[in-house]
Amino acid sequence: MNDNRKEIIRLLRQSEGNPVSGQDIGEKLGISRAMVWKYVRNLRKEGYDIRSSPKTGYILDAYPDRIDPDELKAILKTSLIGTDVRYYSDLESTNNTAREIATRSPEGTVVIAETQRKGRGRMGTEWQSIPGGIWLSLILKPSVPLDNVSKITLVAGIAVTNTLRNAGIDARIKWPNDVLVRGRKICGILTEVSAEVEKVDYVILGIGINANVKLVDFREDIRLNSTSISNEIGKVINRTAFIASLLYELEQQYIMFKTRKFTDIIDEWINLSDTIGKEVKIKTPNKLIEGKAVGITENGAIVVLDRNNERQEIIAGNCRYRN
Template sequence: MLNLNTKIIGRKIIYLQEVDSTNEFAKGIAPQEEEGTVIVADIQTKGKGRKLRVWSSPKGGLWMSIILKPNVHPKHLTKLVFISALAVVETLAEFGIESKIKWPNDVLVGGKKICGILSEGKYSENRVEYVILGLGINVNNELPKELKDTATSIREVLGFEVPLIDVFKKLIGKLDKEYLQYLKGNYEEILGRWKMYSAIIGKRVRIITDDGEIAGVAIDIDENGALILKQNNGVLERIYYGDVSLRFS
């Protein structure tokens, strides 16, 4: 166990050599665990992304989950993904890597995914019990052949390996800073900076939802985290959940 003396995030760190999923591990201990506890693993055997997609998590990557218990209205929980993405972008910048955020939860470098974020939790209409914020960053890990065209890593971008602990420490510091802004209610400032790094605002996109596909120009993100899409007929649509594609065939 390592104490990095951060204010909230990282006050307690649980290190695991191997786990099925850091998010699942975190959910098992969250009710009694202190806020800011970080679970980090060398390997995830059943790493997951949104919609239960498999997330390749071999040794060399940064696989971690954070237990949070913010005293906020549940409607503000979507913004936790925003501050996580900002922290990742700022961490990558420390290594000279320019990145963009693809709504709702991916960080891209050169159009390729370098980080995914998964938020889960237990809450009611009026009360948050806990939130698990999972982050997976490709650092020095080998990428599966089938992902070579759509994913990248810090090692691939820089051409050399970076110490995993350096990435971890920088990310914890950035997350802590962003979370403190979140707790202060600085939502407009957070959203404004998120938009600065957006990979899709102003661009024509295709959204794949459970109900089908919808295309148009992504013009904004509202205060609740919804994507505002201007369809071909000029009608504005708010999208709360879906996968964004910048590719049209």
């Protein structure tokens, strides 16, 4: 049943706007024209805009913007990241689901959801997950000590930024873990870990990208500081293809994380950084630090030269730029 549905979509998309007759489809699938018609009616309900003329056949004018996990598996060029793709129409949060399945899932498993009901940002904040975005979580199981985890986060920031840059978007990383375009947030990364001190059990890399999100759909307080890929390049992207590129880039960076000197990774991060060199104001639970961001440490801490020209390393906090 489901295969017929997919095959009909494939035939209609393949003909690129030219009509395909119900007879042809029926013959290829070994089903009756009436049955083809039944499928078409169901597809229309799903949001597929299919014209039909009794003389020429069916024409696919538009299809819903959905991630296609089968297509993704077909075009994926990785050997580890994406070995197992779990696609859901709707989840509470991809990170929550990834955590639930992590222990019994192979490394490289990716959880993707079309929509999230309770998307989470860093430190318990809400993440507005509007339809059209890319909401995914990646399960990694590096056998490294706990203190390597922040490196994985840095490396993930590099991977997302590179993928966006390859798509023609001038993305930069804002410390600790956001990706910005023209100063507006296009992506957030939430890294969660389960570990012993000496050995990581698993890392969940939650990546949220405002891909085909319309800015009007954002809540007002978020809208001003946000942007999306479609907003930046002026057209809707193929999210399935974008995810394939992203997972490929993540795999490249993950391999490098395991083999490369960490100073090289830091150099690349600084190169892509939006924060280094800027005057910043960082709020931690205990204090407020103002000064110039001059670098990051191996632990992912930002290094700030404060007013007294003293070097401060801050591992976690809310960073704002001073103007």
